[in-house]
Amino acid sequence: MSRPSSARPSSRASPRGSTPRPASGRPRSSPGKKPSKDAQYNADEGWVRIYLKGRPVTLFMPTETTNYSVKTKSEAPAEQLKLEWVYGYRGKDCRNNLHLLPTGELVYFMAAVVVLHNLEENTQRHYMGHNDDVKSIAIHPNKWIIASGQVAGHDKEEGKKQLMRNTVTPHVRIWDSVNLTTLHVIGLGHFDRAVCCVGFSKCDGGDKLLAIDDSNEHVLSVWNWAKEKKLAESKTIGDPVVAAEFHPLVDNHLVSCGKGHILFWSLENNKLTKKAGIFEKKHEKPKFVLCLTFAGNGDLLTGDSNGNIFIWAKGSNRISQAIKAHDGQIFSLFMLKDKLISGGGRDRKVYVYDESYEVKISLELPESTGPCRCLCVGKDKDLYVGTTRNAILHGEIGSDSFTADVVAHTDELWGLASHPHQGLFLTCAYDKHVILWDAEQHRPVWMKTIDEDPCQSACFHPNGAVVALGLKTGRWMVLDVQSQDLVTVHTDGNEQHDIVRYSPDGNYLAVASHDNYIYIYNVTEDGRKYSKAGRCSGHSSFVTHIDWSADSTHLVSNSGDYEILYWKAENGRQVASATSMRDKEWATFTCVLGFPVCGIWQEGSDGTDINTACRSHSGAILATGDDFGKINLFNYPVIQPKANHSGFGGHSSHVTAVDFNSDDTRLFSTGGRDMSCMQWKVV
Numbered sequence: 001m002s003r004p005s006s007a008r009p010s011s012r013a014s015p016r017g018s019t020p021r022p023a024s025g026r027p028r029s030s031p032g033k034k035p036s037k038d039a040q041y042n043a044d045e046g047w048v049r050i051y052l053k054g055r056p057v058t059l060f061m062p063t064e065t066t067n068y069s070v071k072t073k074s075e076a077p078a079e080q081l082k083l084e085w086v087y088g089y090r091g092k093d094c095r096n097n098l099h100l101l102p103t104g105e106l107v108y109f110m111a112a113v114v115v116l117h118n119l120e121e122n123t124q125r126h127y128m129g130h131n132d133d134v135k136s137i138a139i140h141p142n143k144w145i146i147a148s149g150q151v152a153g154h155d156k157e158e159g160k161k162q163l164m165r166n167t168v169t170p171h172v173r174i175w176d177s178v179n180l181t182t183l184h185v186i187g188l189g190h191f192d193r194a195v196c197c198v199g200f201s202k203c204d205g206g207d208k209l210l211a212i213d214d215s216n217e218h219v220l221s222v223w224n225w226a227k228e229k230k231l232a233e234s235k236t237i238g239d240p241v242v243a244a245e246f247h248p249l250v251d252n253h254l255v256s257c258g259k260g261h262i263l264f265w266s267l268e269n270n271k272l273t274k275k276a277g278i279f280e281k282k283h284e285k286p287k288f289v290l291c292l293t294f295a296g297n298g299d300l301l302t303g304d305s306n307g308n309i310f311i312w313a314k315g316s317n318r319i320s321q322a323i324k325a326h327d328g329q330i331f332s333l334f335m336l337k338d339k340l341i342s343g344g345g346r347d348r349k350v351y352v353y354d355e356s357y358e359v360k361i362s363l364e365l366p367e368s369t370g371p372c373r374c375l376c377v378g379k380d381k382d383l384y385v386g387t388t389r390n391a392i393l394h395g396e397i398g399s400d401s402f403t404a405d406v407v408a409h410t411d412e413l414w415g416l417a418s419h420p421h422q423g424l425f426l427t428c429a430y431d432k433h434v435i436l437w438d439a440e441q442h443r444p445v446w447m448k449t450i451d452e453d454p455c456q457s458a459c460f461h462p463n464g465a466v467v468a469l470g471l472k473t474g475r476w477m478v479l480d481v482q483s484q485d486l487v488t489v490h491t492d493g494n495e496q497h498d499i500v501r502y503s504p505d506g507n508y509l510a511v512a513s514h515d516n517y518i519y520i521y522n523v524t525e526d527g528r529k530y531s532k533a534g535r536c537s538g539h540s541s542f543v544t545h546i547d548w549s550a551d552s553t554h555l556v557s558n559s560g561d562y563e564i565l566y567w568k569a570e571n572g573r574q575v576a577s578a579t580s581m582r583d584k585e586w587a588t589f590t591c592v593l594g595f596p597v598c599g600i601w602q603e604g605s606d607g608t609d610i611n612t613a614c615r616s617h618s619g620a621i622l623a624t625g626d627d628f629g630k631i632n633l634f635n636y637p638v639i640q641p642k643a644n645h646s647g648f649g650g651h652s653s654h655v656t657a658v659d660f661n662s663d664d665t666r667l668f669s670t671g672g673r674d675m676s677c678m679q680w681k682v683v
Contacts, residue, residue, distance in 0.1 A: 088408025149195025303330025343372025534572025625655025
C-alpha cells in the first residue's frame with residue numbers, strides 16, 4: 001500500500017497486511033517497482049491474465065463473452081461524484097483552525113478539504129484545491145479571502161513526473177470564500193514537509209502573508225501574496241513551532257512560538273531579525289508556548305503548557321504580568337473587545353475574563369468530546385469550540401450546555417456499511433467508536449463505544465435490524481441497530497477480522513480474518529442467532545475481500561498474495577475448479593481481483609494500490625478507493641485492462657472503504673489515517 005515519505009510521517013497506512021506487517025496491519029508497497037507486463041488474452045481457454053508486481057493473475061471470463069480484445073479502450077462513466085458532506089473536524093493535532101465568516105459559516109478543515117459549514121441552514125460548501133492534508137489556515141482582514149497551507153501531496157501520477165513536482169510539494173493556496181476559486185498559489189518548491197502556520201498582516205490591510213514550514217529549521221517566510229513574491233525568510237528554531245501572527249498594531253512586527261520558546265520578529269528592508277522572549281526566574285518557563293493573541297492596547301498574551309497566561313507589554317520581550325489560569329495546557333486564547341477567553345486541555349475548562357483578567361465565567365466541556373483545541377466567538381454570546389477529539393461544540397458564553405454540531409472518529413478508520421433500506425450508514429474505527437449516521441440530516445443517530453477492542457469492519461443484515469462488527473482482536477459481535485444492545489459475540493482466531501459480510505438471503509455470515517481463514521456461520525431468527533457452519537481453509541495469505549453469490553450458495557475471496565478462491569457456503573469447502581464458477585452471478589462485487597474488475601488496475605499498479613471496491617446496486621458503475629486519496633469511478637463491468645475512469649480527490653489518506661447507498665444516489669467513503677468520512681452525490 002502506501003510508501004513511506006522521506007519528508008514526513010505518512011498519513012497513509014498500508015493494506016491489510018502481509019508478513020512482516022507494520023503496526024497498521026497493512027504492508028507497504030515496495031519502492032522501485034518493475035514495469036508491469038501487458039495483459040494477455042487466451043480466447044480458446046477463455047481467460048485474461050494481468051500482472052501485479054510482476055505476478056500473473058489469471059481471470060476466467062463468462063462463457064457468453066464474445067468479441068473480446070484486451071486492446072479495446074473503455075470509456076469513463078458519464079456519472080460524476082460531487083462532494084456533499086464532510087463528517088469531522090481535525091482538532092486532534094492541528095491548532096487555530098476554527099473561524100467564523102460574516103456569512104455565518106464556520107471555516108475548518110478535514111483531510112484535504114476546507115469546509116465552510118453553515119450550522120443554521122445545515123449546509124456545507126467545500127474548497128477542494130488541496131491534494132493532501134491541510135494543516136494551517138488564516139482569514140484575511142477583509143474576511144472573505146482565505147489562506148490554507150498543506151503538507152506534501154501524494155498524487156501518484158503527478159509524483160512520477162518531475163515536471164509536475166511543484167503540484168505535490170507543500171504550498172499555500174489563497175482563495176476566495178465566496179466563489180471558492182483559487183486566487184494565488186504561494187511557495188511552490190519553497191517549503192519543506194508541511195506549512196504548519198500561516199497568517200495575514202493587519203496594519204497594512206493584509207498585503208503580506210507569513211508562513212512557517214515543518215523543516216528542521218522551521219523557516220519563517222514573508223510574502224507579498226498578491227504578487228506571489230517572497231520578501232524575506234529566516235530560520236526560526238530547531239524545535240516545533242505551533243503558532244505565528246502579525247502584530248495588529250505595530251507594522252512589520254511578528255510573533256512565533258512553540259516548544260520552549262517565543263520569538264519577536266521585525267521586518268525591515270526585506271530582512272527579518274528576531275529576539276527571543278525572556279522568561280525570568282520568577283516565571284516558570286513552560287515546555288511549550290501553545291497559543292497567542294493580542295489585546296486591544298497591543299499587549300501580547302500567550303498560553304502555555306503549564307496553564308499560565310503571560311502578558312508581554314507592547315514592544316517588549318519581557319513578561320509584564322502572569323496569570324495562573326488552567327490546570328494543565330492552554331490550547332487557545334480568543335480576545336474580544338472587552339474580554340479574554342481561554343480554553344484548557346487537561347481541565348476541559350473554558351474561562352471568560354474581564355478587563356482586569358479576572359475570571360468571571362467558568363465553563364466545562366463534556367468529557368466525551370474532549371478538551372478545547374480552538375475557540376471561536378460568534379454573534380451575541382455564541383461560542384464555538386473545536387476539541388482535541390475532532391468535535392465542534394456550540395454553546396453560549398455563560399452556559400454550560402454545549403451541542404456537538406460536528407463529531408468524528410479519532411483514530412484510523414476502516415469500517416463502513418450502508419443501511420439496506422434507510423438513509424443511514426455506519427462507521428467504526430480503531431478509536432473503538434461505532435457511529436450510526438443519518439445521511440439526510442448529516443448527524444449521528446447514535447454513538448457507541450466498544451470498550452475492549454478497536455473496530456475493523458461492519459455489515460448490516462439484509463433486514464437492517466442488526467449490524468455485525470469485525471474487531472481487531474479476533475472477536476466479532478452483532479448489535480441491535482435500534483437499541484444498540486449486544487445481540488451476540490464470538491471469537492475466531494486472534495487476529496483482526498477484515499471483512500464481515502451477510503449472504504443476500506441473510507442465512508449466512510462470513511467473517512474473513514487476517515489469519516487466512518474465512519469463518520462461516522448459519523444465521524437464524526432474523527439475525528439474532530448464530531452457529532458455525534464451517535471454516536474456509538486454503539488461502540496462503542490474509543483474506544482481503546469477499547463476495548457472496550446471488551443465490552447465497554457460494555463465496556469468492558481475494559487474498560494478500562493476489563489469489564482468487566471459491567467456496568461452498570454450506571460447509572466452507574473450496575471449489576476446486578475456478579472455471580466452474582465463471583458464470584456465477586454475484587450479489588455484490590467488492591473484490592478487487594476478478595474478470596469483471598480486471599481494468600481497475602492502472603499502469604504500474606503493485607496490487608496494494610487499490611484498497612476497496614464497490615459495484616452500484618444497479619450494476620452500472622464501480623467505485624474504487626486507492627492509496628493516493630482518490631475515489632475512482634468506472635463503467636461496470638471493468639473488463640478492459642487499464643480502463644478509463646474519473647478520479648475524485650478529498651481524502652488525504654488511503655481510502656479504506658467505499659459503499660453506495662440503497663438507491664445509488666450517494667456514495668460514502670472513509671479515509672484511514674485522515675479519520676474522515678465523506679458523502680458524495682452521484683450526478
